[in-house]
Each structure stands twice: as structure tokens, then as C-alpha cells.
Amino acid sequence: MKRANLIIAGLLAMLGAYVLYLSNKLPDFANQNTTGPAFFPVLLVILLFGLLVLLVGTTLKNETNRPVGLLTGEATKSFITMGIILVYLLVFNILGFLVSTVLFLFIVISYLSPKRNYMKSALIAVLATSMIYVVFRIVLLVPIPSGMFIG
Amino acid sequence: MFELLAQGFMNVLTFEIIGLLILGVMIGIAIGSLPGLTATMGVALILPITFKMESLTGILMLLGVYAGAMYGGSISAILLKTPGTPAAAATIFDGFAMSQRGEAGRALGISAISSFGGGLISVIMLILISPQLAKVALRFSAPEFFGLAVFGLSIIASISGKSMIKGLLAGVFGLLLSTIGIDLVTGFPRFTFGNMNLFNGLAFIPVMIGLFAMSQAFTSIEHILTKKQVVQKVGSVLPSKADMKQILPSILRGGIIGTLIGIIPGAGGEIGAFVSYNEAKRWSKHPEKFGTGIVEGIAAPEAGNNGVTGGAMIPLLTLGIPGDAVTAILLGALMIQGLQPGPLLFTEHAGLVYTIFVGFLLANIFMLVLGLFGARYFAKVISIPAHILTPVIFVLCIVGSYAINNNFFDVMVMFGFGALGYVMEKTEFPVSPIVLALILGPMAERELRKALMMSNGSISILFTRPISLILIGVALITLFMPIIKGVKDYILLKKEQTND
Numbered sequence: 001m002k003r004a005n006l007i008i009a010g011l012l013a014m015l016g017a018y019v020l021y022l023s024n025k026l027p028d029f030a031n032q033n034t035t036g037p038a039f040f041p042v043l044l045v046i047l048l049f050g051l052l053v054l055l056v057g058t059t060l061k062n063e064t065n066r067p068v069g070l071l072t073g074e075a076t077k078s079f080i081t082m083g084i085i086l087v088y089l090l091v092f093n094i095l096g097f098l099v100s101t102v103l104f105l106f107i108v109i110s111y112l113s114p115k116r117n118y119m120k121s122a123l124i125a126v127l128a129t130s131m132i133y134v135v136f137r138i139v140l141l142v143p144i145p146s147g148m149f150i151g
Numbered sequence: 152m153f154e155l156l157a158q159g160f161m162n163v164l165t166f167e168i169i170g171l172l173i174l175g176v177m178i179g180i181a182i183g184s185l186p187g188l189t190a191t192m193g194v195a196l197i198l199p200i201t202f203k204m205e206s207l208t209g210i211l212m213l214l215g216v217y218a219g220a221m222y223g224g225s226i227s228a229i230l231l232k233t234p235g236t237p238a239a240a241a242t243i244f245d246g247f248a249m250s251q252r253g254e255a256g257r258a259l260g261i262s263a264i265s266s267f268g269g270g271l272i273s274v275i276m277l278i279l280i281s282p283q284l285a286k287v288a289l290r291f292s293a294p295e296f297f298g299l300a301v302f303g304l305s306i307i308a309s310i311s312g313k314s315m316i317k318g319l320l321a322g323v324f325g326l327l328l329s330t331i332g333i334d335l336v337t338g339f340p341r342f343t344f345g346n347m348n349l350f351n352g353l354a355f356i357p358v359m360i361g362l363f364a365m366s367q368a369f370t371s372i373e374h375i376l377t378k379k380q381v382v383q384k385v386g387s388v389l390p391s392k393a394d395m396k397q398i399l400p401s402i403l404r405g406g407i408i409g410t411l412i413g414i415i416p417g418a419g420g421e422i423g424a425f426v427s428y429n430e431a432k433r434w435s436k437h438p439e440k441f442g443t444g445i446v447e448g449i450a451a452p453e454a455g456n457n458g459v460t461g462g463a464m465i466p467l468l469t470l471g472i473p474g475d476a477v478t479a480i481l482l483g484a485l486m487i488q489g490l491q492p493g494p495l496l497f498t499e500h501a502g503l504v505y506t507i508f509v510g511f512l513l514a515n516i517f518m519l520v521l522g523l524f525g526a527r528y529f530a531k532v533i534s535i536p537a538h539i540l541t542p543v544i545f546v547l548c549i550v551g552s553y554a555i556n557n558n559f560f561d562v563m564v565m566f567g568f569g570a571l572g573y574v575m576e577k578t579e580f581p582v583s584p585i586v587l588a589l590i591l592g593p594m595a596e597r598e599l600r601k602a603l604m605m606s607n608g609s610i611s612i613l614f615t616r617p618i619s620l621i622l623i624g625v626a627l628i629t630l631f632m633p634i635i636k637g638v639k640d641y642i643l644l645k646k647e648q649t650n651d
Contacts, residue, residue, distance in 0.1 A: 004578045012320065019327060022342055034604055037334035037341050040596040041327065048323045055316050070577045074373035081372055082570055085545055089562060097550075105542050112375055112538035128543050132550060140203055142554040 004068045005059040009052050016045045016052075077112070084108055097144045101129045152282065155501055159509035162502070168208050172510060175212035176517045179219020180525075181532045183226070185540065186233040187371035190220035190420065191476040195364045196544070198356065198484055199551035206488035207503060211510035213484055214460075217477050218514045221420055221457045222266035222522055225449070227533050229258045230385075235533075238420030238456040240646055241428040245441065245448025252444055256386035256526070257394070261446050262453045263522030264390055265402050269454030270515035272406030273413065273461025277468075278508050281497070284469040288494035293601035294613050298622030300595035303472040304588055305626035307417030312581035313643075315630070321575070325585035328353055329592025336600050348560040355589045356483050357552040357565035362582040363476065365548045365565060366572025368541050375537045385527040398450035401431045405451045409458020414465050417583065419475035420456035425642050427455025461511065468492050468504060472591065476583045482590055487555075 023038035023045075069075060088104040095103070105125035110116055136142040163169070175197070182193035197216050201209030224239030229246035242262065249258040291299070304326075308318035331342045332352030343349040390398075405427035412423040431451030432441045441448045463474025464481075471493035473479040485492050490500065497504055521529075552565035572582045606612035614620050 001579070008578060008580075012324070015324075015327070019342070026341060027337075027339060034336060035600045035608075037337050037339040039600065041330045041341070044323055044326050044330070048320070048327070051316055051320050051323060055320060058314075058316060068577055070574065075577070078369040078372045078573060081545075082369065082573075085549075085566065089549070089566060092549075093559070101546055105546065108542040108545070109539055112372065112541065114375070114538070124539055128539075128546070132543075132546055136200075136550055136554065140200055142199065142203065142550070143557050144550060144553070 001066050001068055002059055002063040003065070004070070005055060005063060009056050009059070012048060013052055016048045019045050080111070081108060084111070098129060098133060101132070102126055105129060152278075152505075155505040156278070156509060158502060159505035159507075162207070162506040163211070163510050163513060168211060168510070169513070171204070171208055171212045172215045172514055173517050173521075175215025176219040176514055176521055177525075179216035179221075180223035180226070180518070180521060180529050181219075182216070183220030183223020183239075184235045184529050184532055185223075185535065186227050186231065186235050186533070187367070187374065187537060188540075188544075189236045189363075189367065190217055190224070190238065191480065192364045192367050192544075193217075193220045194477050194480045195360045196547050196551060198360075198480060199554040201484065202487065202554060206485075206490060207506055207510075209488065210481065210484060210507060211514070213481055214507070214511050215514040215517065217481075218266075218270055218457065218460055218511070218518050219521070221270075221460055222263060222453070222518050223529065224420075224456070225262040225266070225453055226259065226526065226529055229262065229449075230255055230530055231533060236420070238424050238459070239452070240421065241424040241452035241455075242449055244428070245444050245446075248442065248444030249446075249449065250444075253384075254386070254444075255384065256388045257390065257446075258444075258449055259385060259526040259530075260388035260390040260523060261394060261398060261449045263388065263519055263526065264395070265398060265405065265450035265453040266457040266522065267515055267519035268402035268450075269406040269409050269457035270460055270518065271512070272403065272454075273410040273458045274508065274512045274515060275461075276407070276410045277461040277464050277511070281465050281469045281504075284465065285494040285497035288470055289498070291494065291618065293598045293605060294616050294619035295622065297595055297598035297602055297613065298619035298626070299470055299472060300591040300598065302622040302626045303416040303466075303591055304584070304595070305629050306415060307587050308581075308584045312584075313579050317580045318584055319630075321580050321582065322584035322588045325588025326592045326595070328358075328585070329589050330596065335593065335597050346560075348558065352593070353564065353589065354555065354561055355586065356487065356555050357561040358568045358589060359480050359483060359586055360548050360552050361565040361568030361570075362572040362586060363480070364544065365569025366576060366582065368544045368548070369569065369573040370576055371537055371541055375541070385530050388523055388526045394446050398446050400434075401427075401447040401450040402454040404430060404434070405454030406458040409455040410462035410465075412455075413459035413462020413474050416466060416472055416474055417587070418459075419463070419477070420459045422642065423459035423462075424452035424456040425645065427458070428452040457515075464511070468496060468507070469494060471594070473587065476586065479583065479586050479590060 019041050023041045026038040028036050092100050102125050105128055106122050109121040109124055137144050179193055182188045193216050194213050201212055224234055224236030225242045227233050227235040228239040228242040229250045232243055232247040234240040246258045304322050308322040312318040331349055333340050333350055408427045409423040412418045428451045431447050432438045463478040466472045466474045467478040467482055473482050549562055552561045555561055575582055602612050
């Protein structure tokens with residue numbers, strides 16, 4: 001946790017610096033009886049830096065090197081799933097909802113199942129996709145992105 | 152008031168509203184009973200479905216989900232020793248012990264009755280307290296609203312995580328996100344990078360779905376069970392007269408405690424249930440029996456967590472400050488429907504407010520009926536394996552966030568915050584301060600700058616008006632009060648004991 005805290009503190013400090021840089025380019029309303037658009041963000045960055053000093057201080061003083069759990073085997077499963085979702089989102093607009101969702105569900109269900117059973121995964125993927133489609137598109141009239149082939 | 156309530160009854164009594172309310176409660180119980188799916192996630196997932204509905208119908212359906220999920224959590228706590236929602240963690244002690252004795256039905260019945268009792272008390276308190284609070288809040292001006300926003304944020308930041316500094320950092324990060332978009336005072340676009348989608352600010356519904364539903368699904372991937380769990384058989388659930396008499400004091404106490412805790416921004420069902428359980432134990436003539444499967448041990452936490460529901464609605468409706476994560480989503484739902492919660496809601500839309508009260512009352516009644524007569528069917532829902540459920544939740548998150556504006560940008564925002572929420576949870580940063588900050592940020596900024604204009608730039612205006620002084624003072628005290636941390640540590644300790 002010690003290293004994780006320090007990395008996050010570094011990232012947030014960079015974010016704060018970036019916000020300051022962007023705020024600096026915003027127009028100044030100092031001559032008028034009003035605060036400019038940069039007023040609040042700059043105030044927040046000051047707060048942010050104050051808290052970061054506290055975080056780094058307490059981390060160095062109290063935090064031990066207990067593992068964060070982002071590099072374990074279980075977490076890898078989550079990250080791989082994230083990757084699959086990203087690919088799904090990218091092909092979504094090309095293949096359309098029905099095709100891409102069936103494929104996505106089939107792949108993820110097969111991947112996460114303790115026992116692989118491709119027939120069962122495929123069946124569930126088709127069933128779940130049709131149910132979601134019916135509920136959103138037909139019952140609730142929520143538009144669902146259609147692909148180049150079929151909606 | 153009674154006239155408005157009667158009018159509310161008339162408004163609710165339509166086929167559509169009653170039907171969707173029952174459906175909402177059913178979905179809520181099912182979601183709540185599934186371990187890994189929380190009340191917050193349930194409401195976030197159902198929210199997009201309600202966009203196309205009338206504002207009232209949609210809100211009531213979400214309230215049904217909320218009430219149902221709070222009760223539903225106890226089903227898996229009792230049958231599986233796994234809380235369906237974090238709020239049901241305290242129900243395990245006596246609930247599971249009782250079901251191991253072969254009395255699962257009795258435990259479920261007591262849970263349903265107590266959840267109803269707690270919910271009922273909280274709705275009554277909601278009806279009694281909120282119009283008065285709204286009247287007070289009507290006199291608020293810029294400094295008070297700024298104080299309110301700071302107050303809400305500081306409390307949620309300090310109680311929602313293990314570390315107060317991390318909670319506050321999450322809050323400040325959320326506030327920074329809230330500055331994206333056109334500056335409301337000068338009309339100048341900030342941090343939009345020329346992206347049209349950001350001109351109105353970061354849309355908070357996709358952020359919520361990402362932080363509350365998708366990140367939760369990533370976490371549950373890690374806990375996908377490999378072995379089949381044995382679900383206890385459910386017998387008769389109707390509680391006996393003797394049981395009813397035994398649990399009544401615990402229900403009353405739990406309902407009131409839950410409501411009061413619900414009012415505190417950021418303190419949700421989990422804390423309500425634990426405090427109520429501990430109080431029941433403290434007041435009991437036989438505290439040593441708690442944990443062995445006694446009726447009060449189920450009644451107290453279940454009344455406590457449902458008590459939170461009505462309590463959390465009080466600051467939401469009267470001040471526009473959500474009392475917990477679920478009401479933060481409800482706030483988003485109301486705003487999407489063009490309704491700004493706050494004191495004006497009570498004067499401009501009094502009819503709507505009272506209809507919500509009545510609908511919430513009915514939601515609790517339906518929850519009782521479904522809980523008593525449908526418990527054994529909901530017990531079957533638990534056996535849906537997580538490796539099927541979780542991928543479906545991903546799809547629902549995506550479809551749901553797309554449905555808001557038919558905009559793919561929102562989907563990417565949702566996904567980004569889903570991944571962020573997962574990493575945050577791992578690194579022990581709480582996510583709810585981000586959501587609350589995103590909602591309260593624009594209010595805090597606008598009111599602070601308005602206040603400074605009122606005072607010609609003097610910051611003293613914040614400290615010379617009594618209410619704003621009190622609110623900011625309380626916020627500061629909260630930040631320096633380690634007592635809350637003590638309570639939190641105690642709860643965590645209790646939780647670790649249950650996991651043993």
C-alpha cells in the first residue's frame with residue numbers, strides 16, 4: 001500500500017499542476033466585482049496539495065508494505081475482462097448490438113466459468129442478449145446503437 | 152398536509168404506477184439478494200430504464216428498487232452467510248445462526264416484517280420532518296447553500312472510507328471534475344478541450360453507473376465462486392405472535408436509529424444496521440444471546456437498514472443533498488427529469504413530493520407482501536451463478552449509459568470510471584465522495600462566488616451568518632473528529648469477526 005499511495009499522490013500532484021497550468025490560461029476577471037472561472041479550480045488545487053502533503057506524510061509514517069491486490073491472479077482476471085470490454089466497445093458500432101453482444105457474452109462467460117461448457121455459454125449469450133434487446137429496444141423504446149449489418 | 156397526502160394517494164393509484172412500483176420492489180429484492188449486487192448498483196442499473204417514463208413513475212420505481220434491495224440483502228445473509236448487500240452484513244450474526252437450526256423461513260419472515268417496520272417508521276418521519284426542514288431551508292441564501300455543500304462533502308468524505316485523507320482526496324478530485332464545462336458565472340468554457348460533450352460538464356449518470364455498478368462488477372469477478380453453495384430450505388415465513396411481540400421494541404428502535412443515521416450525508420444502510428444491532432444488544436435483558444440466532448438480532452439490523460431509506464430521502468428532498476449513495480443516484484434521476492430537489496421543490500411541486508411520500512409508503516407495503524409470500528422464490532435467485540450474471544451486468548451498464556443521451560461518449564466515460572472505481576477500491580479510496588462532489592460541486596462553487604459578490608469579496612460573509620457559520624463549523628469539527636473513525640474501526644472489527 002505504501003508504494004501505491006505514493007504513486008497515486010504523484011499522479012494527483014501532476015493533475016493539480018496541470019489544472020493550475022490550464023487555469024492560468026483562463027481569462028482574469030480581477031478588475032470586475034466577480035471571481036473569474038479559474039477561482040474555484042485554483043482553490044481546489046491548493047486544497048489538493050495540502051491533502052497530498054498529509055497523505056505522503058501519513059503514508060511514510062504509518063503505512064506498511066502490505067500488498068494492494070492489483071497484481072494478483074484474481075485482479076488479472078478483472079483486467080483481462082476490462083480489455084475484452086474495450087474491444088467490445090470498439091467493434092460495437094461496426095457489428096451492431098446483437099452480434100457484438102452475443103460474441104462478448106459468449107467470450108466472457110466462457111472465460112469466467114469455472115467449468116468450460118461452450119454450448120451452454122453460447123445458449124446463455126443468445127438468450128441474455130435477446131432479453132436485453134427486447135426489454136430496452138422494444139418494451140422501453142430505448143435506442144440501441146445499430147451496426148452496419150443488423151440492429 | 153393530509154389533503155396533500157390524500158391527493159398523493161389518488162395520484163399513485165393508477166395501474167401503471169402500481170404495476171411498476173411492484174416490479175421495482177421485485178427487481179430490488181432480487182438484486183439485493185444476489186451477493187455482489189448492492190442496492191446502489193441496482194438503482195444505478197435500473198435508472199436508465201426509467202428515463203422514458205413519466206418523472207413520477209420513474210422515481211417511484213427507483214424507490215421500490217431501493218426499499219426492496221435493502222430487504223433483499225438479508226435473504227442471502229440468512230441463507231448463505233453472505234450479505235446480499237453490505238447493509239445486510241449485521242443480519243448474518245443471528246440470521247444465519249437461526250437458519251442453521253432449520254428455521255430459515257422464520258428468519259426470513261422476521262426480516263421482512265422488520266424491514267417493513269423500519270421502512271414504515273422512516274417514511275412517517277420523512278413526512279413529518281421534511282416539510283419543516285424545507286421551510287427553514289427556504290430562508291437560505293448563498294452563504295448557507297455553500298455551507299451546506301461543504302457540510303455534506305466533509306461528512307461523506309470522512310465516513311465513507313478507511314482513511315479520512317483518502318476520502319477527502321476523492322472529494323477534492325470529484326470537485327475538480329465538477330469544474331469541467333462552462334463556468335456558470337462568466338460563461339467561459341473550462342477544461343473542455345474543445346469537446347462538445349464536455350460543455351455541459353461531465354454527465355454524472357455515466358460516472359455513477361461506472362463507479363457504482365461497473366467497478367463493482369469488476370470486483371465481483373475476483374470472487375466468482377467455484378463451488379456450489381448449499382441453500383437452506385425455506386419453510387413457513389409468517390412470524391408467530393410471540394415473535395412479533397418479542398421484536399416490536401427492536402423494530403421501533405431500529406427504525407428511528409436508521410432514519411436518524413440516514414439523514415447524515417454519507418452514512419448509509421450499513422452503518423444504520425450495525426448501530427441498530429448494537430443498540431438492541433445494549434438494551435437487551437439477555438445480550439449474551441445475541442449471535443446465537445435470536446429474533447431481535449435479525450429485527451434490529453433489518454429495521455435499521457430500511458430505516459435509512461426514508462431518512463436518506465430527507466436531506467435529498469429538502470436540501471438537495473443526498474443522504475447516501477443510492478439517494479445520490481435518485482438526485483441525478485430527479486435532475487434528469489427537470490426537478491431540482493431543495494426547499495423550492497416543496498413549494499413548487501408539493502403535489503409531487505407528497506405523491507413520492509405515498510409511493511414510498513406503498514413500496515414498503517409491497518416489500519412486506521412480496522417478502523412474506525415470495526421469499527422462497529427469491530431464495531432461488533441466489534443460485535444464479537456470478538460468472539453468468541457479471542457479464543450481463545457489463546452489458547446493462549453499457550446499454551444503460553448509452554440510453555441517457557444516445558451518445559457513445561457517455562459509454563466511454565462510464566467505462567473509464569468503472570476502471571477507475573475498481574483501482575480506487577483496491578487502493579482503499581472511497582468512490583462515493585467523487586459522485587457527491589460531482590453533484591454538489593457546481594452548487595458549492597456557484598454559491599461561494601455568489602456569496603463573495605454579495606460581500607464585495609470579503610470571506611467574512613461565510614462566518615458572520617449563523618446558519619452558514621454552524622454548517623461550516625460542523626464541517627470543520629467533523630474533519631477533526633476522530634470519534635467517527637473510532638466507530639468505523641469498531642464496525643470493521645465486527646465485520647472481520649463475521650468473516651471468520
